[in-house]
Amino acid sequence: MKRILLSLFALVVFGSVHAKTITLTVKTTRRQTVTGFGAACCDGAMRPYGTDKKPAQLLYGPTSKVGLNILRVEISPSFNGDDGASWGSTYNWEGGVPSAQVVKQRGGIVFGTPWSPPGDFKTNGTAQGGNSEDQGWQRGELREDCYEKFFPWLNSYLKYMKSRGVKVDAVSVQNEPDWWVNYSGCLYTPQQQLNLVKNYAHMLDRETYSGVRLISAEPLGFDPRYSNMLLNDKTAREQIDIIAGHIYGHAPLLNGNLKDAAVLAAKYGKEVWMTEHSSTDNIGERLPTWHEQLLFAEELNECMLAGCTGYIYWYMRAHWAFVSTGEAKYGAANKTKNRLLPRAYVMSHFAKNVTGSTRLETSLDMTSGTEAAREYSAYIKDDSLLIVMAIDTTAENSTLRLRLPYNVKGGKHILSTGNETTELCQESEIVLEEPTKTFLVDMPARSLNTYVLVIDKESTAIAAPEMATTKSAKSQFYDLQGRPMPEPRGLCIERRADGTSRKVYLGPRGRAISVK
Structure with missing residues (x-):
């Protein structure tokens, strides 16, 4: 690891030879706590990996080079785990089990999403969406007389996964309820989803499957009408734990859908997960x-600025994703199957450093738009680390003047500047002569930068946000890896109804003591 010694004199000289100095002020105002980052357990034609555990082994866990901790698995339209029906032997609940086992063994979060409930429950009699001539152009929707069967069906999925050693952490109502497809799919209007959740979600067996959470339907462009209708209804709101959606055609800050949904979610203490998007999947060979x-x-940065607590990419394995497919036509780096691609290292900047942290406001936070020349965000973790993310897409080297809310005594700079292995996740130690709140760091042209800074607690007092000292009925509790704690005790993270978080110690009577 390289060492960078930053004295006040050296900083002045260092800054003078750079064409541009940018000042970033990190504030004390706390926003959402980030549960983590992940991807979906499928590739090709949405096919689960079956016995091929290599992608999950490469990507998940604190000892991996990437550090993902959330896995999305399809709940196929089956009635039992090994029923392939017309979908093929791997298109069943068993298809995602080996990868899910890896993720759970490494302390991660597993959630299931149905693309369609069983065809017997639907208006068109099939798991297919109905948007084709051979499917009769018949819109596939959940039959009203089958609403009462939907959550018991999810319970059967939870039962099967538990029997295979996988404790599923959450289940979703539906993948893209607003997108009429000719593959596995099911349509819901916002009102239909409300009726289903309000009147029948109590049938999700949270007693048998302790800690399981319910995720809202995941609209294609994070249409806030779906989540807002749920959250504005008290009965439905009490059943929903996580607001989710995708960002196809709707950048996190540009069109406002995700950001708008996150505002109401934060008001009621709900998490916000972006559960699917594929970037540059149309680039060809x-x-x-x-x-x-x-x-x-x-995109990752903008999702954080929009209020996301979780970001889940689409395929784990694709030439536009994290793990190579073994197809040489896409390039030499993809020729050998099951190797990490450069995008995995880009994801690791966030997954390995931002997971479990709480976002802090900065003077340069984007509030609208997308794909800026430079973007920033900042986070605090365990009241001991400050993390600053800086992305520079320009051809100009810059100097970043950091103005921090707390004294720091050093840290490291993680730098990525290109697609070659030698250009990815290079670490340099930042050594300060004395604790300080203000100093300069290098921000090269066309670079992704993560500055991980150690707070000097001896010279800095971190004021705890004003909050109740006892456990709130609306608070949710997580362990230090971001996993939900249905019966919280000991050291944990409390996420309150206003969206802010703190680290607490819960005593035997549930009294919350703030931990600095």
């Missing part, structure tokens, strides 16, 4: 350029 990788990093 080549690998993403470095500029396209930086735009992916900006």
Whole structure:
């Protein structure tokens, strides 16, 4: 690891030879706590990996190079786990089990999403969406007389996964309820989803499957009408734990859908997960350029600025994703199957450093738009680390003047500047002569930067946000890896109804003591 010694004199000289100095002020105002990052257990034609555990082994866990901790698995339209029906032997609940086992063994979160309930429950009599001539152009919807069967069906999925050693952490209502497809799919209007959740979600067996959470339907472009209708109804709101959606055609800050949904979710203490998006999946027979990788990093950053607590990419394995497919036509780096691609290292900047942290406001937070020349965000973790993310897509080297809310005594700079292994996740130690709140760091052209800074607690007092000292009925509790704690005790993270978080110690009577 390189060492960078930053004295006040050296900083002045260092800054003078750079064409541009940018000041970033990190504030004390706390926003959402980030549960984590992940991807879906499928590739090709949405096929689960079956016995091929290599993608999950490469990507998940604190000892991996990437550090993902959330896995999305399809709940296929089956009535039991090994029923392939017409979908093929791997298109069943068993298909995702081996990868899910890896993720759970490594302390991760597993959630299931149905693309369609069983065809017997639907208006068109099939799991297919109905949007084709051979499917009769018949819209596939959940029959009203089968609403009462939906959550018991999810319970059967939870039972099967538990029997295979996988404790599922959450289940979703539906993948893309607003997108009429000719593959597995089911349509819901916002009102239909409300009726289903309000009147029948109490049938989700949270007693047998302790800690399981319910995720809202995941609309294609994060249409806030779906989540807002749930959250504005008290009965439905009490059943929903996580608001979710995708960002196809709707950048996190540009069109406002995700950001708008997150505002109401934060009001009621709900998490917000972006549960599917694929970046540059239409580039043809080549690998993403470095500029396209930086735009992916900006997408991650913009989701955080919009209020996301979780970000889940689409396929784990694809030439536009994290793990190579073994197809040489996409480039030399993809020739050998099951190796990490550059995008995995880009994701690791966030997954390995931002997971479990709480976002802090900065003076340069984007509030609208997308794909800016430079983007920033900042986080605090365990009141001991400050993390600053900086993305520069320009051809100009810059100097970043950090103005921090607390004294720091050093840290490290993680730098990625290109698609080659030697250009990804280079670490340099930042050594300060004395604790300080203000100093300069290098921000090279076309770079992704993570500055991990150690707070000097001896010279800095971190004021706890004003909050109740006892457990609130609306608070949710998580362990330090971001996993839900249905019966919280000991050291944990409390996420309150206003969206802010703190680290607490819960005593035997549930009294919350703030931990600095």
